[in-house]
Amino acid sequence: MNFELTETQLMIRDAARKFSREVVAPRARKTDREEIFPAEVYAQMGELGLLGVNVPEALGGAAAGVVSYALAVMEVSAACASTSVGMCVTNMVAELIVQFGTPEQQKKHVPRLTSGAAVAGAFALSEPHAGSDPGAGRTTAVKKDGRWVLNGTKQWITSGAYAGVVIVWARTSNEGNKGLSCFIVEKGTPGMTPGKHEDKMGLRGSNTVPLNFENCEVGDDALLGKLGDGFKLAMVALDGGRIGIASQACGVGRAAIEASVKYSKDRHAFGQQIGEFQALRFMMADMHTQQQAAELLTLRAATLKEKKTPFSREASMAKLFASEMSNRVCDKAVQIHGGYGYIDEFPVERYLRDARVQTIYEGTSEIQRIVIAREVIKAAAS
Ligand SMILES: Cc1cc2nc3c(=O)[nH]c(=O)nc-3n(C[C@H](O)[C@H](O)[C@H](O)COP(=O)(O)OP(=O)(O)OC[C@H]3O[C@@H](n4cnc5c(N)ncnc54)[C@H](O)[C@@H]3O)c2cc1C
Helix, strand or coil: CCCCCCHHHHHHHHHHHHHHHHHHHHHHHHHHHCCCCCHHHHHHHHHHCCCCCCCCHHHCCCCCHHHHHHHHHHHHHHHCHHHHHHHHHHHHHHHHHHHHCCHHHHHHHHHHHHHCCCCCEEEECCECCECCCHHHCCCEEEEECCEEEEEEEEEEEECCCCCCEEEEEEECCCCHHHHEEEEEEECCCCCEEECCCCCCCCCCCCCEEEEEEEEEEECHHHEECCCCCHHHHHHHHHHHHHHHHHHHHHHHHHHHHHHHHHHHHHCEECCEEHHHCHHHHHHHHHHHHHHHHHHHHHHHHHHHHHCCCCCHHHHHHHHHHHHHHHHHHHHHHHHHCHHHHHCCCCCHHHHHHHHHHHHCCCCCHHHHHHHHHHHHHHHHHC
């Protein structure tokens, strides 16, 4: 692994940093408090190439690679995790269509995702009764007169009410995981209706809805990948997606540390800056060390994906460690702020609420441990 960033990686990181500081951060508190979906911000991100960082230029992407993508997500997340989660899912959806779509599907959907014309992409895998176990999904797709008819309910779909392009997993046969297939459904397709927006603890600017399918018809050209390959596509997408969530956790953790360092200089107790107390200095030392370790794990997973070498274990390790790190770090950041950490005058209470979901979505910490253990044991046996 090369510890030096390339010119392209530095350029993307710096562009994302500038944009995040000037455009995303100033509206982050309002986005959270008033649950404002950041549609306008996504349009601007599209212009900067941030909605398709690892997507070929011919399809409107920045073609800057996976490390650049991770760095960009860290920057946006340090400003506003509500905004970065939609960015992550849009990049993930665009990449999945690049990897598995036909040339027609690529041309039709990917430029709309990368430019922001589709507002966002959505990834509809989870169902009310099946999150960790997507193979138990009950949404069906039945072929009728040459068209697919989808019925069922998807749950917790990020950007679900706004996304112009939605990838939907549905059961095309009863053969367990092999019975799942993937479909691209466009916003406005009759029969696909978003339900009530969830009133969440954190990521309040991100839209999270159930998506209901009632005799929702799509053509044969909506099938993404091969019939019955849906589970495989989900696992491929989630491996990459975990690098995105690990990056999000690194960004939120870093923001919490920066806020804590600043506060520890401004606040005085017992006649000195609170940052002079060894108890708080040790907290900040641990926070910084853990955040840096998480960044290294995340960039290593990104480097492996970029080199097209296996990276499932590394992506799960990065997601597990980074998401647990951001929860610990944000909790300590609130502690360092004392009572002010508990009110919305300072951003650390938002960071803590936003961090909480990172150990849950795109595979809980328990699921990451299952993946890591499986890979470790497999490697030891070979
Ligand atoms: C804000 C938010 C946004 C989301 N966005 C999306 C999205 O865009 N698209 C999408 O498809 N989904 C999305 N999700 C769903 C998310 O991925 C799931 O919530 C997650 O995978 C967990 O599934 P579950 O909620 O059904 O929990 P369950 O699977 O019911 O798990 C409950 C508990 O049991 C544990 N558990 C389950 N199985 C095992 C096992 N085998 N071994 C050990 N422990 C186990 C889990 O770790 C967890 O602690 C989102 C969720 C949230 C909260």
